[in-house]
Amino acid sequence: MNIIEILNLIHEYKEYDDEGNSSGTVRAVDNVTLEVKEGDFVAILGHNGSGKSTLAKHVNGLLMPTAGSVMLLGRSVPEADPIWTVRRDAGMIFQNPDNQIIGASVEEDVAFGPENMGVPQEELADRVTEALSKAGMSAFRMSSPNALSGGQKQRVAIAGMLAMKPRVLLMDEPTAMLDPSGRKEVLKTVHELNREEGITVVLITHYMEEAADADRVIVMNEGKLIMNGTPREVFSRVEELRACKLTVPAMTELAYELKQEGLDLPDGILNWKELANALCNLN
Amino acid sequence: MIRDITLGQYYDADSVIHRLDPRVKLLFSVLYIVSLYAGRGILCFALAIVFLAVIIALSKVPVKFILKGLRSIVILIVLSAFLNLFLTQGEVLVRFWIFKITKEGIRIASLMVIRIVLLIMGTSVLTLTTTPNDLTDGLERAFGFLKIFHVPVHEVAMMMSIALRFIPILIDEVNKIMKAQQARGADFENGGLIKKAKAMIPLLIPLFVSAFRRASDLAQAMEARCYHGGDGRTKLHPLKYHRRDVIAFLLQFAYLAAIILLRIFLRAFPVEFL
C-alpha cells in the first residue's frame, strides 16, 4: 500500500526585494510525482536548495502546494481540517537539535505532541515510557535537555514523534549538525524503528553513506525529481550525480574509476567490503 | 555576569518544597513580599528570616546556590544602603566632611538591605524549586480566570516557558558570538560608555538574528507536533492540590498573620529598637 502519494506537486513562493515589492516567483518544487510504500526506508538526496526539504514539508502540511496533490494514508493533506490532524500520522524531525525541544525535561518534551493531540491523561505516561524505550532514551527520562549530547537530543526528538504514534517519520537532515558518533547513534535508532516497528522513514540527507542503507534513493535537483531507484541503481550513475553537485560514496567512486580503466567490476558498489570482494573475484 | 542570575534556574532536588503545587509557591512569593513590607522592626524581620531559613532547609537547595543569585544585584543593594545611611536625618553618630551617619540611618539602611536580600532569596526559592514548566502551568492556572476577559493566558504561559528554556541556550550563544568578535579584534572591555554601547552592536545583531531563526524553527517544530493553541490540550502532570499543599497554604497565611499581629502589637507597645 502506498502511504504517501504525491502527484504533480508544484510549490512556488514569491521573492521580495528590499522595498518589499515582489521581484518574482521561485519554483522550489517542480512537478514532482512520488509514491512511498508503507514500511519503506526512503532517502532523499540533493544539494542545499534542491527543494528536498520543501517537498517533505508538504507531507505533514507545514507547506501547502501551489498545484498538485499530496495524499497521506489515502487522505488529502491540504484538505485536512484542522490541518494538525495529519501531523499525528507523519512526525517530522528537524536539523537543529536545540530548536525542536520544547519541554524543560525529556519526559515533558516527549509528552508535548500527545498533549496537543488531547490524548487522555491516564494514557500519556504510558506513551512517554514506550516512546522513550523505543528511542533508547529511557535512562534520561528526567534529565534536562540541555545536559544531553547532540545525538541524544535528536533521539529525544524522535521519541517525541513516536509518542504521537505516527506511521511515517520525516527526517529533515537530522544528522547535519552532529558528530560522527551522534550520527551513527541517530541512524541506528531510525533503522531499528523502520525494521522493528514498521515505521515508514523518509530521510533527507546530503550524506551519501546514509543513503546507501536505504531501500530507495530519490535525488532532487533544482526542484525536480531526477532519480528514483535502489541505492545501487542510483549510485551507478556517477556522472549524473556529479552534475547535480553531489558526490557518490568514496568506494562507489573508486569502483567506478577502476571500471573506467577496464576492470570488470559490478555497478553500484556501496562500501569497502563489497569492493574488496569484487576485486578478489577478479582473479 | 549573566550566568550568575539564579532567577529562572531550576535546582533539581527531591524535597517537600519541590513537590508543592506551583500555585502554592506562587502565592508564597506574593505573601512573602507583602510580609516584608507589612512587617516593621527587627522582630518581624527575625521572623521572616527564620521562616525563610526553614523553607530553604526543607528545599535542600544549597544556601550557596541561592546566595549566588544576589551577586547580580549587589550594586543595587550597596547603593540603596548608602543612600539610606547618609541621607537619613536623626541622631548623628559620626560626621566627616559633608557626610554624617545617624543612628536612624544605620537602622533604616540595615533593614533595607535585609529586606532586599530576603525578597530576592524568597522569590528565588520559587524558581529554584519549580521547573519552568510547572511554574508556567501554575501561572496559567492561577490566572486562568482572565480568559473570560479575552486575555490569552495559555499563549502567554507558553511563551514564558519557551523563553525560559532558551535562556541557557542564548547565554551560550552570547559567549560564542563574543569570542568570535573578539577574534576579529573587538574590544568589549575598554572605552567609555558610548564606545562600549557601540561595541555591543556586533554582539546584539547576530544574537537577534539567531533568536529569530530559532523562533521560526521552533514554531515549525511545535506545529509538526500538532500544537494548535491551548484548546483540547491534556497534560502529562496536571496540577492537583494534595494535602501538603493545603497545609502549606495554611502555614503561609499563619505566617503573614503573625507578622501583621506582631506589627500591631509593637505599635501598641513600642519597644526601643524593636
Place this chain on the structure above:
Amino acid sequence: MQFELKDVSFSYQPDAKEPKYAVHHVSFSVEKGEFLAIIGHTGSGKSTLIQFLDGLLKPTSGKVFFNGTEITAKGYQYSNLRRLVGLVFQYPEHQLFETTVLKDVCYGPKNMGLDKEEQQARAIRALKAVRFPEDSYEKSPFDLSGGEKRRVAIAGVLAMEPECLILDEPTAGLDPHGREDILSMCRELQGSGITVILVSHSMDDVAEFAERILVMDSGELKYDGAPKEVFRHVDALEGIGLSAPETVYLMRELKKRGYDVPEVVLNTEEAKEILLDIFKK
C-alpha cells in the same frame, strides 16, 4: 617555530577538589606554513586547545609561545596576537552583523585602527581569497546561501591578514559541494604561506589535506604525526569514537587476503593506481 605549547592543562573548575581537565598535559609545536589538523570527537578538548593559541582562553597551567614570545605571561597584550592569529569558530556565519558583505569583512581591519582605504583593500583581498563573487559585495550577508555566508565569515577573519588561520569544524552542516569548496580554499591559503590549523571530527576532511594530524582524546594528545602514521592505528582510533577513510579499511582487507598493498592509503587517486597495478593483468 610559530607556536609552542609546553605541558598545557586546562580545567573549567580548577579549584574543585578533583578538577576535570578539558586539556591535560599537552605539548606540541607548530611550524610556520604548516597544514595541521586536530581531530577528536566532541568533548575531546580540541576546541579548548585552539582557544589558547589566540589568547581567548588561558591555560590553567603550562606555557604557550607565539613566535618565541610567551603569550601566557602576565601583562601580555592580546590585541596584536589576535590580529596575527585568525580564529574561525564553528558556524562562523553566526557572527555576521553588518548591512553589506564588504562592511562586515571590514570589521576586523577597522578594529585594528586602519584607515578606510586600507580597510577596504584588505576586505577585497580577503573576499577574493575565499573566492566570493565580486558582484555580491554590496549584498546583505543575511541574504546569502549557507556556503557563501561561511566564506564571508572566514574572509572577515582573513581580512586582518593573519600569519596563521585556525578553523574549528569549518565544514559542519555544509553539503558535499560546500565542503569541498572550503577545504580547497584552505589548501590555497596554505599555498600562499599562511599556517592553517584545521579542527575537525571528519576524517575525510583531514586525511587528504593535512600534512600532520594531532589526535585528541579526553583532553590528552594521543597521536601526533603524518596522516599515514596516524591512520596506522585504525583500531585505537575507532576505540575513541573516530574512524579512518574507507580506503584504509579497503587496503587492510586486501592485505589480509594476501595482496601486497601498502598498509595506509588515504585518497582514492592513490588507491586507484595501486589497485590497477595489481588487478589489471
